[in-house]
Amino acid sequence: MAQIEDLSYPEPKPNRPSLWRHRDFMLLWSGQTVSGMGSAVTQIALPLLAIVALKASTVEVGLLTAATTIAFAVIALPAGVFVDRNSKRSIMIGCDILRFMILGSIPVAAALGALTIVQLYVVAIAAGVCTVFFDVSYMSYLPSLIRAEHLMDANGKLTTTSAFASLGGPSLGGGLVALFGAAGAITADAISYAVSVISLLEIKTREEPPVRRADETLRSQIAEGMRFVFKHKILRRIVACSGIANLFSNMTTALAMIFLVRVLHVRPGLTGLIVAVASIGGIAGGLFAGRLGRKIGSARIIWISTLVFSAPEVIAALAWRGWGALLFSLGWGIMYFSGMVYNVTQGTYRQSVTPPELMGRMNAAVRWVVWGTLPLGGVLGGLLGTLVGVRPALWIAFIGYWSAGWFVFFSPLRHMRDIPQSALHPPVRIDG
Numbered sequence: 001m002a003q004i005e006d007l008s009y010p011e012p013k014p015n016r017p018s019l020w021r022h023r024d025f026m027l028l029w030s031g032q033t034v035s036g037m038g039s040a041v042t043q044i045a046l047p048l049l050a051i052v053a054l055k056a057s058t059v060e061v062g063l064l065t066a067a068t069t070i071a072f073a074v075i076a077l078p079a080g081v082f083v084d085r086n087s088k089r090s091i092m093i094g095c096d097i098l099r100f101m102i103l104g105s106i107p108v109a110a111a112l113g114a115l116t117i118v119q120l121y122v123v124a125i126a127a128g129v130c131t132v133f134f135d136v137s138y139m140s141y142l143p144s145l146i147r148a149e150h151l152m153d154a155n156g157k158l159t160t161t162s163a164f165a166s167l168g169g170p171s172l173g174g175g176l177v178a179l180f181g182a183a184g185a186i187t188a189d190a191i192s193y194a195v196s197v198i199s200l201l202e203i204k205t206r207e208e209p210p211v212r213r214a215d216e217t218l219r220s221q222i223a224e225g226m227r228f229v230f231k232h233k234i235l236r237r238i239v240a241c242s243g244i245a246n247l248f249s250n251m252t253t254a255l256a257m258i259f260l261v262r263v264l265h266v267r268p269g270l271t272g273l274i275v276a277v278a279s280i281g282g283i284a285g286g287l288f289a290g291r292l293g294r295k296i297g298s299a300r301i302i303w304i305s306t307l308v309f310s311a312p313e314v315i316a317a318l319a320w321r322g323w324g325a326l327l328f329s330l331g332w333g334i335m336y337f338s339g340m341v342y343n344v345t346q347g348t349y350r351q352s353v354t355p356p357e358l359m360g361r362m363n364a365a366v367r368w369v370v371w372g373t374l375p376l377g378g379v380l381g382g383l384l385g386t387l388v389g390v391r392p393a394l395w396i397a398f399i400g401y402w403s404a405g406w407f408v409f410f411s412p413l414r415h416m417r418d419i420p421q422s423a424l425h426p427p428v429r430i431d432g
Contacts, residue, residue, distance in 0.1 A: 019153055024203045025146055031199025032138075033161040035096070038192025041172055041185055042103065044275065046120065047257045048268050049106075049182035054117050058258055058390075062382015064117075065254040067124035069378070071132045072371030079132050080364020081221045084357065087207060088141040093200050095134035096193040102127045103190040110183030136367060140359040143351050144207050151351050152290050152298065155344045160286030177268060225361025228354070235353070235366070237411035238346050241306060241404045242370035248400035249339070250377030251384070252316075252332075255397065259390050264325045274329050281333030285340025293345050297417035302345045306405025310338035313402065317394040335401065346408075352419050 019025050050056035050064055083091060102123055109115040146154055176185035230236045260266040260274060293301045316331025318324075354362045377397075384393035 019146065019150055019157065022146065022150075024205045025154060027199045027202050028142075028145065029157060029161065031196040032158060034199075035192045035196040036161065037172070038189035041176060042189040044257075044271060045177055045182040045185040045189075046124070048177055048271070049115075049186070050117060050120055051257060051261060052268055053110075053115070053182060054120070056117060058385050059382045060117060061258060062254045062378050062380075062385070064120055064124060065250060065378030065381070066375035067121045067378075068128050069250070069371055069374035070125060071128035072367055073373075073375060075129065076132055076136065076364045076368035076371065077222045077226070078218060079136050080225055080361040080368075081218055083133070083136045083140055083360030083364065084221070088137040088144070088360070089200060089203065089207065091137040092134050092141065093197055095130040095137075096197045096200070099127050099130045099134075100190050100193040100197070102130070103186055103193070107183045107187045107190075110181070115183060132367070132371075136360055136364045139347070139351070139363040141207070143359060144356065145203075145205055152293060152344065152348045155348050155351075156286055156290045158286075159289070159340050159344050160283055221361065222365075225358060225365045228358055229362055229365040232353070233412055235350065235362075237407050237413070238302070238350070239366055239369050241407035242346070242366070243373045244404035244407065245306070245339075245342075245401050246370050247373035247377040247380070248397045248404070249335075250374040251381035251397035252335075252394060252401070254378045254381030255385050255390055255394055256332075258385060259319075259394060260325065260328070263390050264319060264321050264328070266325055274325055275332070277326070277329040278332035278336055280336075282336035282340045285337040286344065289341045289344035292341060293348075298345060298419045299349065299413050299416040300418075302342065302349065303405060303408040303411075303413055305338050305341040305345065307402070307409055309341060310335060310402050310405070313338070314395065314398040317391060317398055331398070335398070349419055 046068075047061055047064065050061055056064070106115065106119070106123060109119055142154060142158075143151065172188070176188060180187075228235075229239060256275070257271060260271050261268060266274060289301075292305075296304060313331045313335040316328045316335070319326075319328035319331070350362065350366065351359070381393060381397065384396060
């Protein structure tokens with residue numbers, strides 16, 4: 001583990017090549033922007049398909065939300081070992097091809113009149129398995145594609161366009177739902193994965209062949225990644241914060257569409273617009289994360305984003321029918337803003353302090369916990385929404401999300417301004 005020191009994160013050098021001229025990064029970025037837009041469409045279309053077309057109950061919608069992320073709790077750890085043993089780019093391409101076919105089965109079944117809630121569960125779980133392998137590969141692949149000092153900038157760009165997709169995707173999704181129905185709207189997500197495949201195939205930079213140690217078992221390699229994360233005084237606090245935040249965040253996701261449609265009586269076609277307005281906060285978070293990190297401190301910003309920036313988000317639960325629904329957008333926008341700043345900064349920290357040969361297992365160990373809480377949040381949101389009401393359940397979710405920040409506050413990060421320079425690990429290979 002790197003020694004914790006209060007050293008400055010390297011400032012950008014004026015003569016350093018810009019990521020705008022890095023061909024392979026631009027291909028990765030553009031492909032993920034299109035794919036993210038498609039995923040944002042499905043985020044709206046899938047629950048609407050269950051609510052409107054299949055008349056799903058609150059509990060069923062919560063279970064559907066949980067099904068999209070259950071794979072992280074089940075296979076994330078062995079996925080990390082698999083990623084460290086194989087070409088990350090090849091894994092990403094394979095996952096996108098599979099997701100193209102999996103999501104494409106929904107409009108086909110709907111056209112044949114054979115769509116059921118069971119199929120939605122199966123699709124959500126199968127696509128979630130692919131997402132596990134893709135996301136672990138994706139987070140591990142980036143440091144091998146660009147220089148270490150570019151990571152904050154690259155993560156900021158990727159999360160900004162992810163937030164932009166969250167802005168355009170829901171409004172596009174709402175429009176597609178109105179025009180073609182929820183099942184037809186999901187076709188856009190399937191096509192977006194095909195675009196991502198093409199962009200990945202065009203990347204010319206090749207990774208160094210992974211080091212294979214025949215004497216190590218799957219269990220020992222998983223254990224090595226887990227030890228690295230949970231013996232690191234800061235990483236384990238980041239994991240705790242992210243896991244608790246994701247649990248309550250997915251509670252809001254499970255309840256959001258029901259709150260808008262059944263409590264605030266927003267028309268299904270307008271729900272995308274409500275969510276899109278909130279996504280402006282995410283775009284701002286991605287755009288300004290790097291600047292805020294340099295001004296406030298690339299380490300200090302991690303806990304400030306969770307405890308200070310996210311505090312006003314609870315106003316979303318105060319929304320009322322009519323124009324009052326915009327209050328939900330404002331509160332969710334604040335949540336998006338703080339979440340994006342946190343994701344950029346803590347993700348950069350994790351990539352910076354992890355040796356390349358452990359990158360896949362580190363990301364898998366982190367995702368196993370922080371995404372493993374997502375299905376529990378979906379189920380909990382559905383149950384609490386049924387037992388105590390949707391609005392009270394939203395209050396619990398937003399307050400719980402904010403409180404997760406205390407884990408990173410009570411850590412060595414509180415005494416650091418910046419990511420320690422001595423902890424930075426160079427990429428395996430740099431082209432372009």
